[in-house]
Amino acid sequence: MxxxxxxxxxxxxxxxxxxxxxxxxxxxxxxxxxxxxxxxxxxxxxxxxxxxxxxxxxxxxxxxxELLRTAPERLGVDPQFKERGYLLLAGDVGRDILADNVSIQAAAGAQTALFTPDELEARFPWFCAAGLSAGALGLSGEGWFDxxxxxxxxxxxxxxxxxxxxxxxxxxxxxxxxxxxxxxxxxxxxxxxxxxxxxxxxxxxxxxxxxxxxxxVEARARSVFYFECRDGVEISRTAPLTVDPSGVYFRPEGAGFICGVSPPAERDPSCDPSETPAVDWDLFEEIIWPTLAARVPAFEAIKVQSAWAGYYAYNTxxxxxxxxxxxxxxxxxxxxxxxxxxxxxxxxxxxxxxxxxxxxxxxxxxxxxxxxxxxxxxxxxxxxxxx
Ligand SMILES: Cc1cc2nc3c(=O)[nH]c(=O)nc-3n(C[C@H](O)[C@H](O)[C@H](O)COP(=O)(O)OP(=O)(O)OC[C@H]3O[C@@H](n4cnc5c(N)ncnc54)[C@H](O)[C@@H]3O)c2cc1C
CATH class of the missing domain: 3.50.50.60 (FAD/NAD(P)-binding domain)
Structure with missing residues (x-):
């Protein structure tokens, strides 16, 4: 065949x-x-x-x-898996949905736990939980890799x-x-x-x-920004991939962090996948940076070093x-x-x-x-x- x-x-x-x-x-x-x-x-x-x-x-x-963990034996490569967790945050009204998701994940054998805003600030002293009702943190099996x-x-x-x-x-x-x-x-x-x-x-x-x-399936551009933060050493050492209720996310990467957000629907056109996607810098200035600075006060002072854009194969x-x-x-x-x-x-x-x-x-x-x-x-x- x-x-x-x-x-x-x-x-x-x-x-x-x-x-x-x-x-x-x-x-x-x-x-x-x-x-x-x-x-x-x-x-x-x-x-x-x-x-x-x-x-x-x-x-x-x-x-x-399982594949990532066994990649050295199965595939002969080390994908450099960094098991640091995801932290999904809920705003004023999202706590019940987050709690429901955590029980679905537990039933499927995932180790996710729900934290109150106070518990989040105690666990991550660099973090500001204002306006949040809860956060769900993956205690194992989540992170990033090569x-x-x-x-x-x-x-x-x-x-x-x-x-x-x-x-x-x-x-x-x-x-x-x-x-x-x-x-x-x-x-x-x-x-x-x-x-x-x-x-x-x-x-x-x-x-x-x-x-x-x-x-x-449409090609939709998604921008990723890499930034560094002078007072970011502890954040870089301890931060999970954190997703704000607005959809803005960040996680440690190398000496700094990467971040991004999906654009608002009216600014998210179907693109020609044979063309190179352009970085949407306005997203960083208008949405990402203000959100990051509110969630992590040390991110008031950050410097974007580079950015790239790729296409989601977006199932409409x-x-x-x-x-x-x-x-x-x-x-x-x-x-x-x-x-x-x-x-x-x-x-x-x-x-x-x-x-x-x-x-x-x-x-x-x-x-x-x-x-x-x-x-x-x-x-x-x-x-x-x-x-
Ligand atoms: C910014 C961004 C962030 C993302 N973050 C995550 C994440 O954190 N975690 C996650 O799980 N996923 C993430 N994704 C999604 C993930 O990257 C994709 O779902 C996944 O890589 C899809 O793999 P693929 O092989 O289908 O597509 P691709 O990696 O795009 O591969 C398709 C390949 O097909 C080739 N091709 C196309 N047409 C032809 C043709 N006619 N002839 C020959 N070759 C052809 C292309 O050259 C290409 O190499 C992200 C995507 C983007 C853009």
């Missing part, structure tokens, strides 16, 4: 890793840019959390965690297991009888395929359109993964629309997709809640913790 994967970011690489472990499977990954200059994977905030409200999202991250190391680990191990990787841009499909027969490259060359995986990240809708399918239906097929094309498999949480889900999604393609059904984690077919009747997966 010849399986062609379009896109060699972390999702394509993970899928190649899981598929190439199987006998009788011939895997070819097409990646147009092996420097990953505009891939979401390498431009992400590179973090993993258990703090979701949907059990399937929690379980996916738990498997992502996304390039994880990607490279999947890639190299898949090659050692027999997967082929080619630097080439897929440009279309040759279809017959409701199936893809060949993948066409920009060079004009065609490649025979029994199954095709769409792992094109923010370009996923374009790939789906080659088979005449419509996928609700519900901002959750779209996995599986649509009825109109029997051999095009989606692993798309992860919005802001695909890096941590890549390990479990790659494994699940390999099971769907090779075994015909999920064998380990049941990911059917993320079935791509839900786009046909607009059945949204409601995830309260979207960042």
């Amino acid at each position: 010849r399986i062609v994967i379009v896109g060699g970011g972390v999702v394509g690489a993970s899928t190649a890793y899981w598929l190439s472990r199987r006998a009788g499977v011939d895997v070819l990954v097409l990646e147009q840019d092996p420097t990953y200059a505009t891939a979401s994977t390498t431009l992400s905030a590179a973090s993993i959390r258990q703090q979701f409200s949907t059990p399937a999202n929690i379980r996916l991250s738990q498997f992502g965690l 996304p390039s190391a994880l990607l490279q680990g999947f890639k190299d191990k898949s090659k050692r297991q027999g997967a082929q990787w080619r630097t080439a841009e897929a440009d279309g499909f040759e279809m017959a009888g409701g199936k893809i027969r060949q993948v066409r490259l920009r060079s004009g060359e065609t490649i025979d395929a029994d199954e095709v995986v769409n792992a094109a990240g923010p370009r996923a809708a374009k790939v789906a359109a080659w088979a005449g399918l419509s996928l609700p 239906l519900d901002q959750n993964a779209l996995i599986g097929r649509l009825p109109e094309c029997a051999n095009l498999w989606f692993a798309n629309g992860f919005s802001g949480h695909g890096l941590q889900q890549a390990a479990g999604v790659g494994r699940g997709l390999a099971e769907l393609i090779a075994d015909g059904a999920y064998q380990t984690l049941d990911l059917s809640v993320f079935d791509a077919e839900r786009v046909l009747d607009g059945r949204a997966v409601i995830e309260r913790n979207v960042i």
Whole structure:
């Protein structure tokens, strides 16, 4: 069975890793840019959390965690996992929802605890809890890591297991009888395929359109700012990835911190993923910095050193993964629309997709809640913790 994967970011690489472990499977990954200059994977905030409200999202991250912890033995790489937790904050009215989420997470085996504003200030003396009703802190299994190391680990191990990787841009499909027969490259060359995986990240809708399918996935720009703080040593040593009720987040990175926020809906257009996304500096000045300074008084005096922007593959239906097929094309498999949480889900999604393609059904984690077919009747997966 010849399986062609379009896109060699972390999702394509993970899928190649899981598929190439199987006998009788011939895997070819097409990646147009092996420097990953505009891939979401390498431009992400590179973090993993258990703090979701949907059990399937929690379980996916738990498997992502297991993979990170075992990456040196499984993949031969050290992803430099820093297990420092997420702190999700609730404003005046959010405490009950946060508490409800914590019980859902506990039922799924995650170690998250709810803290009062006073307890938060006692635990983090640099922190100001004004206007908050509670905070949920991950006590284990959350933090950040090196996304390039994880990607490279999947890639190299898949090659050692027999997967082929080619630097080439897929440009279309040759279809017959409701199936893809060949993948066409920009060079004009065609490649025979029994199954095709769409792992094109923010370009996923374009790939789906080659088979005449419509996928609700848009490229939406997200900016990340790196700053340093003169009085930030203790904060850097102890801070979790902290998410304000406004959506502004920050976490330690190197000698400083990274931070970001999703833009307001009216300033969040669908972009052309073939263009390099621009950093939205106004977001930092207008929203991020005032919020940071109110939450962490030492952040009144910070200096932005650099910034970058990447694309979310934004699922406009519900901002959750779209996995599986649509009825109109029997051999095009989606692993798309992860919005802001695909890096941590890549390990479990790659494994699940390999099971769907090779075994015909999920064998380990049941990911059917993320079935791509839900786009046909607009059945949204409601995830309260979207960042
Ligand atoms: C700013 C930012 C912060 C984020 N923070 C986090 C986080 O903290 N935690 C988390 O879990 N997730 C986070 N994410 C989301 C995460 O980065 C993505 O969900 C994940 O990396 C998706 O991986 P992918 O392989 O699907 O996409 P990508 O990494 O974009 O890879 C897709 C690849 O497909 C290739 N490609 C596309 N079209 C073609 C074609 N026609 N032919 C050949 N190759 C093609 C591209 O070159 C690219 O390399 C963040 C994203 C951004 C932008």
